Amino acid sequence: MNKIGVSASVRVLVVALFSFLAIILISFFKVALEWEDAEQAFYSQWFRLGYDDQPPLYTWLQICINKILGLNRFSLVGFRAFIFSATLFIMYKFAYKVHKNENLAVLSVLLLFLIPVFIDFNFRRLTHTSLMCLFSLSLYYVFFLLMENKSLRNYILLGLIIGGGLLTKYNFALIIPTFLIIPFFDAEAKQIVWNRYFFISIGVAGLLVSPHLYWLFDNTQYVSELKMSMAHKTKSVANHTVFSSLWAYLKSFIQLSILLFLVFAVAFFRRGIQLKQQKWNSLSKLFIIQFVIASVVFVSIGSSKVSERWLLPIFLPFLVLLFSFFQFKKITVWIKWSFRLFVVVLIVQLVRTPVEKMLKIDSSVHHSFEPIALKLDAFSKKQWVLPDVTYAGSVKFERTKKMVFSSDDFTLPKTVIDSSNAIFVQKEKDANLEIIDSLIGFGEAKEALYFGVKKK
Incomplete structure (x- = not known):
């Protein structure tokens, strides 16, 4: 039996495999492509250093897949399905790295299905955001890996993840300052960032993003279009108050996590869980810093709209933090019911499109x-x-x-x-x-x- 336990690994692999198959099967119930899949079908006709208002990595990978499998439903949806399944597995690895507990690691994966935007958007249609979720979790996993092993290999891996994340979505840049600020408040993080190998991480990341950055700043029209796109999506206007921008951010954060908090609140009052004595560990400090950074950014640009899917990859790793606050009386019961939840969610997603057709609920x-x-x-x-x-x-x-x-x-x-x-x-x-x-x-x-x- 390996370190993280065969049975736990098998459970997660089953969830990941079923999710992979469900995402592909759902696509065959649809007559047309989801709009982000259609975007990839279009942009993957060419190799460019930039596409639309997103960085190019997802499309570069899609081009490679299309070269092997051709442009078809499986090549488009199968890639998304693989990313989703890989995200589940990295969540498991990260949760185990933090808590050193197989049951908590499995539960972390299953409770992802209590995040509406993770299922309704990430599961069915999102491309760049899905890949950013994978890079975000991978970044946290490798950072905690570096707390135990500050090898050159892990620092190179850190650089690859940072570079890949920045080439996936521009708002990945909201995550980076968190890891540069945390050393001032956490001794373990300080040893990671103030290490000579950390400059190698920066160099690797810089090497990866430099062609796109050169192209980006060499095309002033594209930068102008990018700014207009951001202003349109966030509904940014100069006369918005700090309160309205902050409320838009907080409202989106609440909507992102409301089901999780309701489940934990009910379990607490029914005495299924109890509060643990909280210690300010590295992950809790990272959460506070990330929450403040995101709020400052959205307030500073005068945003009156903050979508849940923008916050999803930024705060997804902090689902693991919930388990630092609570002691589970019967963790196996939680896993049993959470797995049943996963099955129900999967069935609902599978029948959703056919039922919409049967009830004549129109959709693109x-x-x-x-x-x-x-x-x-x-x-x-x-x-x-x-x-x-x-x-x-x-x-x-x-x-x-x-x-x-x-x-x-x-x-x-x-x-x-x-x-x-x-x-x-x-x-x-x-x-x-x-x-x-x-x-x-x-x-x-x-x-x-x-x-x-x-x-x-």
């Missing part, structure tokens, strides 16, 4: 993009330019051998699209285009689409 994934592709087939020798990335990726999925373009792809060089030899699909009529076909009432939004060529 119920509408095939084949009607658009069929109309475009009449212009096979022209370039196809769709109104946005979601449309373009969905049509690309229907016609995998055809190069497809998008009107809102601001990272594509303008010279690539030959407007004199292109068919444009737009949601509104354009005076510069001669409309030669249309598709009225398409999709969930019942949109009108117009097919046009440049006027001579």
Whole structure:
């Protein structure tokens, strides 16, 4: 029997395997791709140093997978499913590293299914955020690994994780200052950061991100678009008060963790758990620092909207911290019921799409993009330019051998699209285009689409 216990490992592997299979199976109930999968179907047509308003790592990996498996439903969804399953396993490893307890490590994995956004978004559709969850947990795991073994290998691994995280989502940068501040409050963390090998970690991370950073700051238009995208997503305005921004942040944090706190509150009052004498360990200090840093950032940019999925990868590792506060009277009972919860959640997710169809609850994934592709087939020798990335990726999925373009792809060089030899699909009529076909009432939004060529 190995150090962390065969039975515990098997339980986690079963949960990870079932999750992997469920994510793939769910995708086959959908007629169309989820919108982030459609984005990857589109962007993975090219290797670039930057895509849209996200860093490029996820798409680079997707390109590699597509080269091996081709562009299909399995290559897109299977990659997401693998990331989700790997996240469960890293959570297990990290929890065991912190608590040295197999049961608590297994329970940490199972209680992830009490986080709504982790299941509703991460499980079904998210790409970059899913990968950031994996890198975030990996960062904490390796940091705690360094507390025990400050080897060169672990410092190189730390650098790879930091670099990979920064190339996955820009808000991974919110996590880094936490590990630079913690040495001033924690002796163990101080020994990690104030170590000569830590400069190797910085060098490895810098080496990984430098090509993208060079491209980023060499393209002022992209940086401008990036700022506008961030302002739009956070609804940042200059006249927002500190209180309104802080409330938006706190409300999102509460929504992220409300089910966990309710379960623990009920268990406490029913005497299923009891409070332990709390010590200010490294993880609790990291949580306080991270919570303050995130609040300062969202307040400073005047954000009036903070999405739960933005906070998910930042605070996911701190689920493990809950077990520092409580003593479980019957931990095996918790594991038994948590596993049943996992099974119920899995079944609900599996039947969700078929039930939506049966009850005529409309959703974008119920509408095939084949009607658009069929109309475009009449212009096979022209370039196809769709109104946005979601449309373009969905049509690309229907016609995998055809190069497809998008009107809102601001990272594509303008010279690539030959407007004199292109068919444009737009949601509104354009005076510069001669409309030669249309598709009225398409999709969930019942949109009108117009097919046009440049006027001579």
